[in-house]
Amino acid sequence: MLDRRSAFWLLLFPPLLWLGLFLLAPLALMAAFSFRADLSGELLQAWTPTLAQYARLAAVGSYWRLLGVSAGVALVVAVSATALAFPVAYFLAFRAGARAGLYLTLLLIPFWTSYLLRVMALKLMLGSNGVVNSFLLYLGVIHEPIALLLYNRFAVVLTLIYVWIPFAALPILAALQRIDLALFEAAADLGAPPPAQFWRVTAPLSLPGLFAAFFMVFIPTVGEYVTPLLVGGSQGMLYGNIVQDFFTKAANWPFGAALSMIMLVGTLALAALALRVVDLRQLLQ
Amino acid sequence: MTSPRARFSLLGGYYFGLVALLYLPIAILFLFSLNSGTLLSFPLRGFTLDWYTKLFAADAVLRAARNSLVVATGSSFAATVLGAMVALLTTRYEFRAKNLLLALAVLPLIVPFIVLGVALLLLFNVFHIERSLWTVGIAHTVVALPYTVLIVTARLAGFDAHLEEAAMDLGADYLTTIRRVIFPIIFPALVSAWLTAFTVSFDEFALALFLAGTTPTFPVYLFSQLRFANRLPIMIALAVLLMLGTLTLVILAERIRRIE
Numbered sequence: 366m367l368d369r370r371s372a373f374w375l376l377l378f379p380p381l382l383w384l385g386l387f388l389l390a391p392l393a394l395m396a397a398f399s400f401r402a403d404l405s406g407e408l409l410q411a412w413t414p415t416l417a418q419y420a421r422l423a424a425v426g427s428y429w430r431l432l433g434v435s436a437g438v439a440l441v442v443a444v445s446a447t448a449l450a451f452p453v454a455y456f457l458a459f460r461a462g463a464r465a466g467l468y469l470t471l472l473l474i475p476f477w478t479s480y481l482l483r484v485m486a487l488k489l490m491l492g493s494n495g496v497v498n499s500f501l502l503y504l505g506v507i508h509e510p511i512a513l514l515l516y517n518r519f520a521v522v523l524t525l526i527y528v529w530i531p532f533a534a535l536p537i538l539a540a541l542q543r544i545d546l547a548l549f550e551a552a553a554d555l556g557a558p559p560p561a562q563f564w565r566v567t568a569p570l571s572l573p574g575l576f577a578a579f580f581m582v583f584i585p586t587v588g589e590y591v592t593p594l595l596v597g598g599s600q601g602m603l604y605g606n607i608v609q610d611f612f613t614k615a616a617n618w619p620f621g622a623a624l625s626m627i628m629l630v631g632t633l634a635l636a637a638l639a640l641r642v643v644d645l646r647q648l649l650q
Numbered sequence: 651m652t653s654p655r656a657r658f659s660l661l662g663g664y665y666f667g668l669v670a671l672l673y674l675p676i677a678i679l680f681l682f683s684l685n686s687g688t689l690l691s692f693p694l695r696g697f698t699l700d701w702y703t704k705l706f707a708a709d710a711v712l713r714a715a716r717n718s719l720v721v722a723t724g725s726s727f728a729a730t731v732l733g734a735m736v737a738l739l740t741t742r743y744e745f746r747a748k749n750l751l752l753a754l755a756v757l758p759l760i761v762p763f764i765v766l767g768v769a770l771l772l773l774f775n776v777f778h779i780e781r782s783l784w785t786v787g788i789a790h791t792v793v794a795l796p797y798t799v800l801i802v803t804a805r806l807a808g809f810d811a812h813l814e815e816a817a818m819d820l821g822a823d824y825l826t827t828i829r830r831v832i833f834p835i836i837f838p839a840l841v842s843a844w845l846t847a848f849t850v851s852f853d854e855f856a857l858a859l860f861l862a863g864t865t866p867t868f869p870v871y872l873f874s875q876l877r878f879a880n881r882l883p884i885m886i887a888l889a890v891l892l893m894l895g896t897l898t899l900v901i902l903a904e905r906i907r908r909i910e
Contacts (some may be wrong), residue, residue: 367823368823380736380755381733384792387788387792388792389754394769394773395765395772456664457665460662472665477896479853479896486679488679489679489682490674526688584760588762588765590764606763608765618772628764
């Protein structure tokens with residue numbers, strides 16, 4: 366006979382062990398490694414903690430600049446994706462009627478197909494012998510391929526906005542669906558024309574959804590390294606790419622660990638801020 | 651002042667324009683998987699099913715796809731079981747560290763993948779664990795956990811806990827209660843959680859690139875092949891097939907979730 370009390374420990378142990386071993390332990394190890402001077406000796410051998418990596422990081426302006434650029438890219442991407450997703454969410458919530466479910470699924474299907482492939486397809490479209498250019502050449506609109514479309518930061522931003530829009534629509538839709546339709550009637554009865562109804566009812570009540578969408582795009586975008594790898598070229602690198610480089614090509618793990626610690630702390634701080642601004646639990650209901 | 655109908659068509663037009671834009675790359679991939687030229691540019695050369703037939707002779711490609719299938723199946727199963735455990739704990743028990751456990755379980759949504767990837771790489775190196783499909787699967791279980799926890803929690807929260815109390819009052823022990831009462835209740839959520847975790851893992855690249863070692867999953871293999879233009883059409887053909895597979899899974903998951 367298994368009673369409820371002992372079941373508690375049986376239910377608690379496996380997830381706690383898993384998360385401890387494969388989430389907390391690696392992050393703690395990374396934190397510890399960022400205080401190593403170098404990688405000499407056995408990996409687990411004791412070392413004297415040093416701030417050398419952070420000192421080096423602080424001294425080199427280009428890392429901070431790239432972190433700033435990454436945050437800027439994430440800001441532009443998150444704001445644009447949220448703004449572009451709003452009309453979609455509005456359409457689904459108030460205008461799509463009985464077909465809303467179908468339209469939502471239609472919107473989300475591309476999001477569930479391979480990310481790498483969608484970016485690759487974009488690359489096929491934007492490259493200098495890609496679909497857009499060869500089509501324009503074929504039509505005779507242009508005589509030289511346009512090279513600006515790919516391998517720069519602009520291409521990274523464009524690609525990221527494109528892939529995030531359907532995702533950003535979700536929390537906005539959730540917020541819009543929670544609006545009591547009687548509020549519109551009340552506003553109309555009190556003489557508010559549709560534009561006033563929009564700005565005085567819809568807009569304020571959709572704010573939690575807009576904030577949620579912003580953070581849900583911003584947070585993963587700061588750490589992005591795959592999209593720059595695919596469409597960024599040497600000009601479009603982001604902070605995540607130098608972290609990757611220090612763990613692969615440059616093989617300077619303590620410094621790479623310090624770089625990723627900065628990113629981890631920054632992201633967690635942002636998430637804490639986000640949770641203060643948005644009541645996630647309210648939105649999930 | 652625009653009429654309501656005009657506003658509808660403006661918003662509707664925006665929606666359908668966006669959807670068309672989202673499907674365009676997918677349509678183009680499909681088109682090139684049937685095009686007989688190796689160069690991915692217009693004009694199209696001619697219709698062929700060659701890439702699909704060649705695909706079944708391309709061992710490395712198929713092996714990579716099989717690797718992804720194995721990792722996704724295993725990690726999604728583990729993530730679903732662990733997620734159901736966390737969901738049961740947070741909805742059916744009162745304990746002080748409850749919010750802490752929930753926060754820990756959804757933390758992988760916030761930690762950037764690059765950070766988690768290099769941290770796990772460090773861990774496996776320190777303990778001399780060779781990188782393999784296992785290490786990828788472990789990472790995928792961690793990042794799929796928030797989804798499974800949230801999906802199962804939503805289902806359990808919407809259900810009256812008195813059903814379980816009734817079962818136990820009638821003499822069932824807790825294991826029987828789980829098996830005969832809780833499991834049937836959460837079954838649709840379990841399936842939908844499993845499918846979600848599966849698609850998360852199957853498509854995952856950022857972590858797998860660090861952790862796959864010499865046995866690439868499909869996204870990692872695809873990435874390594876992007877440089878070789880002549881191999882691209884075969885990859886695209888497989889990608890189209892995989893996409894159809896994922897689509898079926900997603901639609902299935904959505905259907906099952908709706909049954910509630």
